[in-house]
Amino acid sequence: xxxxxxxxxxxxxxxxxxxxxxxxxxxxxxxxxxxxxxxxxxxxxxxxxxxxxxxxxxxxxxxxxxxxxxxxxxxxxxxxxxxxxxxxxxxxxxxxxxxxxxxxxxxxxxxxxxxxxxxxxxxxxxxxxxxxxxxxxxxxxxxxxxxxxxxxxxxxxxxxxxxxxxxxxxxxxxxxxxxxxxxxxxxxxxxxxxxxxxxxxxxxxxxxxxxxxxxxxxxxxxxxxxxxxxxxxxxxxxxxxxxxxxxxxxxxxxxxxxxxxxxxxxxxxxxxxxxxxxxxxxxxxxxxxxx
Amino acid sequence: xxxxxxxxxxxxxxxxxxxxxxxxxxxxxxxxxxxxxxxxxxxxxxxxxxxxxxxxxxxxxxxxxxxxxxxxxxxxxxxxxxxxxxxxxxxxxxxxxxxxxxxxxxxxxxxxxxxxxxxxxxxxxxxxxxxxxxxxxxxxxxxxxxxxxxxxxxxxxxxxxxxxxxxxxxxxxxxxxxxxxxxxxxxxxxxxxxxxxxxxxxxxxxxxxxxxxxxxxxxxxxxxxxxxxxxxxxxxxxxxxxxxxxxxxxxxxxxxxxxxxxxxxxxxxxxxxxxxxxxxxxxxxxxxxxxxxxxxxxxxxxxxxxxxxxxxxxxxxxxxxxxxxxxxxxx
Numbered sequence: 001x002x003x004x005x006x007x008x009x010x011x012x013x014x015x016x017x018x019x020x021x022x023x024x025x026x027x028x029x030x031x032x033x034x035x036x037x038x039x040x041x042x043x044x045x046x047x048x049x050x051x052x053x054x055x056x057x058x059x060x061x062x063x064x065x066x067x068x069x070x071x072x073x074x075x076x077x078x079x080x081x082x083x084x085x086x087x088x089x090x091x092x093x094x095x096x097x098x099x100x101x102x103x104x105x106x107x108x109x110x111x112x113x114x115x116x117x118x119x120x121x122x123x124x125x126x127x128x129x130x131x132x133x134x135x136x137x138x139x140x141x142x143x144x145x146x147x148x149x150x151x152x153x154x155x156x157x158x159x160x161x162x163x164x165x166x167x168x169x170x171x172x173x174x175x176x177x178x179x180x181x182x183x184x185x186x187x188x189x190x191x192x193x194x195x196x197x198x199x200x201x202x203x204x205x206x207x208x209x210x211x212x213x214x215x216x217x218x219x220x221x222x223x224x225x226x227x228x229x230x231x232x233x234x235x236x237x238x239x240x241x242x243x244x245x246x247x248x249x250x251x252x253x254x255x256x257x258x259x260x261x262x263x264x265x266x267x268x269x270x271x272x273x274x275x276x277x278x279x280x281x282x283x284x285x286x287x288x289x290x291x
Numbered sequence: 292x293x294x295x296x297x298x299x300x301x302x303x304x305x306x307x308x309x310x311x312x313x314x315x316x317x318x319x320x321x322x323x324x325x326x327x328x329x330x331x332x333x334x335x336x337x338x339x340x341x342x343x344x345x346x347x348x349x350x351x352x353x354x355x356x357x358x359x360x361x362x363x364x365x366x367x368x369x370x371x372x373x374x375x376x377x378x379x380x381x382x383x384x385x386x387x388x389x390x391x392x393x394x395x396x397x398x399x400x401x402x403x404x405x406x407x408x409x410x411x412x413x414x415x416x417x418x419x420x421x422x423x424x425x426x427x428x429x430x431x432x433x434x435x436x437x438x439x440x441x442x443x444x445x446x447x448x449x450x451x452x453x454x455x456x457x458x459x460x461x462x463x464x465x466x467x468x469x470x471x472x473x474x475x476x477x478x479x480x481x482x483x484x485x486x487x488x489x490x491x492x493x494x495x496x497x498x499x500x501x502x503x504x505x506x507x508x509x510x511x512x513x514x515x516x517x518x519x520x521x522x523x524x525x526x527x528x529x530x531x532x533x534x535x536x537x538x539x540x541x542x543x544x545x546x547x548x549x550x551x552x553x554x555x556x557x558x559x560x561x562x563x564x565x566x567x568x569x570x571x572x573x574x575x576x577x578x579x580x581x582x583x584x585x586x587x588x589x590x591x592x593x594x595x596x597x598x599x600x601x602x603x604x605x606x607x608x609x610x611x612x613x614x615x616x617x618x619x620x621x622x
Contacts, residue, residue: 098583101581104579262431
C-alpha cells in the first residue's frame with residue numbers, strides 16, 4: 001500500500017510535466033487543427049535555455065522559470081510567424097511536414113552545439129519530508145505545485161477572459177471571426193506563445209527532476225506528451241491534462257513491473273489502442289468537418 | 292514518320308534496355324572500373340529510389356501522410372537478416388538472398404495490412420499519428436527482442452547486396468508501381484487523394500484501394516530494408532528511427548509527389564547530397580530537415596510534382612494528340 005502511494009506520487013510528478021507539454025500541443029491543435037510536432041523540441045530548448053542562463057548568471061529558481069518561459073514564448077511565436085503562417089491555407093499535410101522539419105532542425109542544431117547529455121545544476125535546496133512513511137521532496141512539491149498553478153491560470157485565461165473568448169472563437173470558425181473584427185493572427189500568435197512558454201516551463205521542471213538534459217529529450221519526452229494529448233482528445237485542454245496523468249501513471253507502473261525499456265512500447269501501444277476504439281480520444285468530440 | 296521500321300518505337304525496346312542494364316551492372320564491378328565507394332553510392336541510390344517510390348505511392352499518389360516507412364523497412368531488414376544470419380547461414384547465397392529479400396518484403400507487407408485497415412476510418416493528422424505510433428512500436432519492440440541483439444542490433448550480416456541485385460529490385464519496384472498507378476486501381480488511389488467521398492460515390496472501392504496501396508508500399512519498403520541490411524552488414528533499431536523516415540520524406544517531396552521520375556530524381560539528389568555533406572558530421576542532419584521546410588514553403592509539390600517523363604509512362608498515356616486535319620469530320 002505504502003509502495004503504491006509512493007508510486008502514485010511519482011506518477012503525479014511525471015504526469016504534471018506531461019500535462020504542461022500536452023497543453024501546448026492541444027492549444028495549437030484546438031486553434032489551428034494542426035499538429036505542432038516542433039513543440040517537443042521547444043520543451044527541450046526550455047531545459048537548455050535554463051542551463052545557459054545559469055551558466056551566465058546564477059539566478060534563483062523563480063527568476064529562471066520566468067526568463068525561460070519568456071524565451072520559449074518568443075521562440076514559439078517566431079516559429080509560428082516564419083514557418084507556419086505562410087502555410088496556413090496550404091494543404092494540411094504541408095503544415096505537418098513543416099512542423100516535423102522544424103522540430104528536427106531545432107533538435108539537430110542543439111545536438112550539433114551540445115552533442116552530449118549535460119547534468120542540470122541544482123536550483124533549489126532539495127529537502128526530503130516524511131509523511132507517515134511516504135517520502136516527498138521539495139522538488140516534487142514544487143513541480144506539482146507549479147504545474148497545477150500554471151494549469152489553473154490557463155484555465156482561467158481560456159474560460160473567463162476576453163482573450164480566452166477570442167481564442168475559443170478562432171478555434172470554432174476562423175474566417176467568420178475575422179470578419180467580426182477579432183484579430184485572428186494575433187490570437188493565434190499569442191496561443192503559440194502561451195503553449196511554448198508552458199513547454200519551456202515543463203523543460204525546466206523536467207531538467208530539475210531528472211537532472212540530465214539532452215537534445216533527444218524532445219522526442220523521448222516531448223512526443224510522449226503528444227501521446228498524452230491524443231489519448232485525452234487533442235484540442236481539448238482538460239483532456240490533455242487527463243491524458244497526461246493517465247500516461248504518467250501507466251509509465252510509472254510499467255517501469256515498476258517490467259524493465260524500463262518496455263516503457264515506449266507500452267505507451268505507444270496504448271495510443272494505438274485508444275485511437276482504434278476511441279478515435280477522438282477520451283474527452284474529444286467527433287468533428288463533422290471533412291478531414 | 293517511318294512507322295514500322297522506327298526502332299525507337301519498338302515495343303521490345305524497354306525490355307532490351309532494362310536487360311542490358313542488368314548485364315552492365317553485373318559485369319561492371321568485376322571489371323574494376325567501379326571502386327568500392329562508387330558501388331556503395333550506386334547501391335544506396337537504388338535502395339533509396341525503392342524507398343522513395345514506395346512511400347510516394349502512399350504520400351504522393353494517395354495523398355496521405357505516413358511517417359512510418361522506416362518501420363516497414365526495419366521489419367524487412369530484420370526478417371531477411373534473421374534468415375541469412377541465424378537460420379540458414381550455410382545456404383548458397385545465390386539461392387538464399389533473393390528468397391530472403393522476398394520474405395523481408397512479405398513480412399513488411401503483412402505489417403502493412405493493419406495500418407491499411409486503420410486507414411479506412413482515419414485520415415490526415417490521425418493517420419500520421421497512427422503511422423508514428425507504428426514506427427515507435429516497431430523500434431522499441433525490436434529493442435526488446437534479445438534474439439536479434441536488442442538495442443545493440445544484428446552484426447555479421449553477409450554482404451550480399453551487389454549493384455546488380457539493387458538494380459534488379461529497383462526496376463521491379465518501379466515497374467510494379469508504374470503499372471499499379473496507371474491501372475484502374477491506381478486511378479482509384481489518385482481519386483482518394485482528390486476527394487475520398489466523391490471517389491466512393493463514383494464507385495471506387497476505397498477500402499481495397501487503400502489496402503493495395505499500403506501493402507504494396509510496405510512490401511517494397513521491406514525489400515529496400517533487406518537490401519540495406521545486406522549492404523551495411525549491420526543493423527540496429529536506431530538505424531530505423533524518425534530521422535530515417537524524414538530522409539525518405541525529403542526525397543519524396545524534393546523529387547516530386549506522385550511522380551516516378553521525381554522519385555528517381557529525389558533519391559539520386561538526396562543520396563549524393565548526403566555523401567557530399569559527410570564532412571559536416573552532426574550538422575548534416577540539420578540540412579535535410581531544413582531543406583524539407585524550405586521545400587514546403589516554396590515548392591510543396593517538389594521538382595516534378597504530378598508530372599512524369601514520357602519514357603516512364605505506359606505508351607497509352609503518351610500518345611500524341613491527333614492533329615486537326617486527321618480528326619474525323621463531324622456528321
